[in-house]
Amino acid sequence: MDNIEEKVLELVGKQTGIDPKQIPLHRKFEDLNLDSVAIVELVFSLEETFDISIPFEGLDESEIKKRFYSVSTLTDHLKDLLQKNA
Amino acid sequence: MTNRVVITGMGGVSSIGMSVPEIYNSLREGRSGIDQLEFPDITRLKVKTGGQIKNFDPSRHFELKQVSRMDRFSQFALLAAKEAITNSGLETFNEGWPENAGVILGSSIGGIETINHSYKQVFENGYNRLHPLTIPKIMNNSATSLISIEHNIQGPSFTVSSACSSANHAMGLAYETIKSGKSKILITGGSESFLSFGGIKPWESLRVLSQSKCRPFSRGRDGLIHGEGAGIFVFESLASAKKRKADIIAEVVGFSMSSDASDLIKPNNIGPQKALEGVLKDAMVNKTDVTYINAHGTGTMLNDKMESEAINKVFGRHSRSVKVSSTKAMHGHLIGATAAIELLACTLAINENVIPPTINYLGLDPSCDLDVVPNYSQELKSVDVVLNNSFAFGGMNAVLALKKYLN
Numbered sequence: 001m002d003n004i005e006e007k008v009l010e011l012v013g014k015q016t017g018i019d020p021k022q023i024p025l026h027r028k029f030e031d032l033n034l035d036s037v038a039i040v041e042l043v044f045s046l047e048e049t050f051d052i053s054i055p056f057e058g059l060d061e062s063e064i065k066k067r068f069y070s071v072s073t074l075t076d077h078l079k080d081l082l083q084k085n086a
Numbered sequence: 087m088t089n090r091v092v093i094t095g096m097g098g099v100s101s102i103g104m105s106v107p108e109i110y111n112s113l114r115e116g117r118s119g120i121d122q123l124e125f126p127d128i129t130r131l132k133v134k135t136g137g138q139i140k141n142f143d144p145s146r147h148f149e150l151k152q153v154s155r156m157d158r159f160s161q162f163a164l165l166a167a168k169e170a171i172t173n174s175g176l177e178t179f180n181e182g183w184p185e186n187a188g189v190i191l192g193s194s195i196g197g198i199e200t201i202n203h204s205y206k207q208v209f210e211n212g213y214n215r216l217h218p219l220t221i222p223k224i225m226n227n228s229a230t231s232l233i234s235i236e237h238n239i240q241g242p243s244f245t246v247s248s249a250c251s252s253a254n255h256a257m258g259l260a261y262e263t264i265k266s267g268k269s270k271i272l273i274t275g276g277s278e279s280f281l282s283f284g285g286i287k288p289w290e291s292l293r294v295l296s297q298s299k300c301r302p303f304s305r306g307r308d309g310l311i312h313g314e315g316a317g318i319f320v321f322e323s324l325a326s327a328k329k330r331k332a333d334i335i336a337e338v339v340g341f342s343m344s345s346d347a348s349d350l351i352k353p354n355n356i357g358p359q360k361a362l363e364g365v366l367k368d369a370m371v372n373k374t375d376v377t378y379i380n381a382h383g384t385g386t387m388l389n390d391k392m393e394s395e396a397i398n399k400v401f402g403r404h405s406r407s408v409k410v411s412s413t414k415a416m417h418g419h420l421i422g423a424t425a426a427i428e429l430l431a432c433t434l435a436i437n438e439n440v441i442p443p444t445i446n447y448l449g450l451d452p453s454c455d456l457d458v459v460p461n462y463s464q465e466l467k468s469v470d471v472v473l474n475n476s477f478a479f480g481g482m483n484a485v486l487a488l489k490k491y492l493n
Contacts, residue, residue, distance in 0.1 A: 017150040038151055040218045 004050075004082070005075045011045045012071055025072040039068050046074075052081055091264045092491055094332040095174025095320030097166035097275075098430050101137035101313055102417045105169055109417075109427070110434050113442035114463050118416050120300065120311055126206075127283035133295045137313025137418025138281050155219050156232060157197030162316035162423075163229035163277035164236060170273065171237060174320040179330045182270050188241035189230045190260045191318075192252030192276035194422030195285070196226035196245075202284030229277045229316075241269060250382070251476035252276055252422035253317065254484035257429065258341035260321045261486070270326040276423035277316035286312060292351065294386050300419075301446040302383035302412035303390045303454040310384040313418020317426025336436045337491040339471070340369025346481025353389055353477055358382075358396035361483040365473060366400075369487040373401045375471045376408050378435045380428045382477040383412020383444065383458075384419055393477060394454040409466075411444045411459040425476045429486065432472045436490050439466045 005025070013020035016032050023032065029039060043054050054077075056064070067077040098105065101119025102112035112119065119137045128134055144153045144161050156164070167189075176183050200223040207213040222228055227245040234243045242263065246256040253276025260274035280286060289295050289312070296309035327334055342364030346357035366373055382393055390412075398405045413431045420427055431442045440463050447460035474486045 015151065033151065035151070037155065037218055041154065044215070044217075 004078055005071070007049060008046065008071050008075050008078065011042055011049070015042055023071060026070050028070050029068065043068070046078060050078065050082065052085055054078070054081060088265045089267055090324035091261050091321055091338045092324050092327050093319050093335040093338065093433065094322045094327050095170040095176065096335060096430060096433060097169030097173070097318045098316065098427060099139060099162045099165050100315030100417045100420070100427050101139055104139070104165075106430060109430055112416060113413060113431055113434055114440055116416065116443045116445045116462055118445060119313070120418060123281060125282055130283060131286055132290050133286065133297065136281055136286075136311055137315070137420075139314055154217065155223065157200045157223045157228060158279045158314070159193060159197060159199070159277045159316070160223070160229040160232050162279065162314070163191065163318065164232055166275065166277070166316040166318035167233045167237070167273055170318045170320050175330065175332055176271070176320065181329070182326065184237050184239045186241045186269070187239045187271040187273065188269055189233045189239055189243040189273045190246065190256045190263070191230045191233070191274065192246045192248070192254070192256035192422050192426070193226050193229060193278050194247050194249045194252045195278065195280060197224035197228060198285045199279055199282045200224050202282040205284060233273060239273065247422065248478055248482040248484070249480055250419070250421055250424055250478035251482045251484040252425070254425035254474060254476035254486055255343065255482070257319065257321070257425065258343065258484055258486055261338045261341050264321055264323050270323045272321045273318060274321050275316065275318035275426035275429070276420070278421045278423035279314035280312050280421060281314045296385060299446045300385040300415045301448060302381065302385045302415055302444050303394065303451065303456065303458045304447045304449065305451040306448050307385050307387065307390065307451070309386050310414065310419045313414070313420045315417070315420055315427055316423055317430055319426070319429065334491040336433050336488045338486065339371070339489045340365045340487035342368050342485050344483045346483070348481055350480050353392045353481065355392045355396040355399070357481050357483045358393060358475070358477050359399050361485045362396060362400040362473070365485040365487045369471065371471050371487070374404050376401070376404070376473055377466065377469045377471060378409045378411075378432070378441050379473045379475060380431050381410050381412045382475045383414055385412070385414060389477065391453040393475065394456055397456060405456060408457070409441045409459050409464065410456045411442055413442050415445045416442075425474055425484070425486070429474050432474050432488050435469045435472050436488055439469050440464070441466060
């Protein structure tokens with residue numbers, strides 16, 4: 001597991017109250033009891049942690065569903081953004 | 087034809103107790119909940135004491151994801167509402183509950199803890215955006231909405247804001263709505279928490295905060311002390327309460343409102359007199375029927391003098407016999423919620439014949455020549471009519487009258 005994935009798990013753990021070690025990487029956020037507001041809160045926390053802007057408003061519904069679906073998809077999306085900003 | 091209105095459920099959270107039984111104990115014993123305040127930036131305040139609900143951990147009462155989505159004042163309201171509704175027995179009743187019931191609460195400032203935190207984030211910490219639910223957390227009606235959502239209450243619901251009279255106005259409107267037949271069951275009361283740096287700082291400039299203790303009506307009094315919390319009641323038509331064989335706590339028999347029309351801060355005694363005269367008329371009782379008045383009694387020089395004058399003018403010789411206490415000395419001034427916590431003092435008087443005291447009383451101020459039940463509660467043989475006074479900034483006056491329920 002890399003640092004970014006670890007951080008995403010840590011923040012998802014804080015949101016859900018679930019031990020990060022118990023969070024499946026591909027489980028959809030909905031099944032972890034993360035609703036749309038919780039996902040926005042998660043995005044804000046990630047932006048502060050990585051000092052990066054993660055576009056969210058104005059995105060297509062299908063794009064949101066694709067990128068902010070699970071720990072795995074969110075980590076991949078975050079890595080893309082960090083690489084683009086590097 | 088008008089309907090009789092009764093109270094069938096009560097809930098309360100405050101610095102003197104986190105339930106009605108705890109609050110009742112404190113009121114009987116004259117126990118103060120005023121202590122050193124604990125929140126960020128407290129060192130920048132001149133006044134550092136208040137009636138704070140210490141060690142309040144919302145995660146013990148609400149789901150984790152809910153905690154960050156509610157201001158403190160909403161959390162208090164939900165807890166008090168849960169106690170009131172549970173104790174009312176309504177959860178097993180299905181005629182008009184919850185679909186036709188409503189929620190009418192008072193709160194003067196709503197989510198000021200969220201406002202304080204959000205401004206700090208933006209101005210001090212350089213954040214460029216805020217929590218997505220900042221607005222729903224701040225809005226005055228958020229406590230009302232959350233109670234309605236939690237209990238699936240789908241009838242008339244809104245929040246009243248009139249400074250220190252907010253809860254009395256809310257409860258008065260609830261009483262009038264049921265009396266008129268428009269509703270049968272209303273959840274009502276108030277909730278407030280000013281206790282943050284941004285909430286308290288502006289009060290310093292008003293020069294109404296006590297630098298020592300809150301001493302309503304006493305010589306040497308020097309101002310008010312803030313408190314926080316919520317008081318929530320189930321007001322119900324007598325017919326509905328009887329139909330479901332509910333325990334009836336008290337009857338609400340009158341309500342009156344008036345405005346001073348004079349100053350945003352300084353009270354006059356004409357408006358309060360009108361409200362007191364009005365409630366006696368509305369309740370169709372004589373002044374000699376009034377056993378106890380829970381005063382507005384903030385502990386400021388002006389309010390207590392004005393209120394004493396108004397009570398003396400309206401009650402005449404009977405003002406020598408009526409008990410008048412201010413429980414704000416114990417729980418603090420809860421501003422928009424204060425009349426609701428104080429209504430608990432009224433129901434204590436009605437149900438147990440115990441008049442809660444005005445604590446911290448040092449001695450007579452001739453301009454406040456009333457029986458203020460100094461320092462220790464008093465048990466009477468009987469308690470008839472009880473009044474709950476609120477005389478707010480901006481000259482907004484509201485008085486509610488309760489009586490023991492007699493079949």
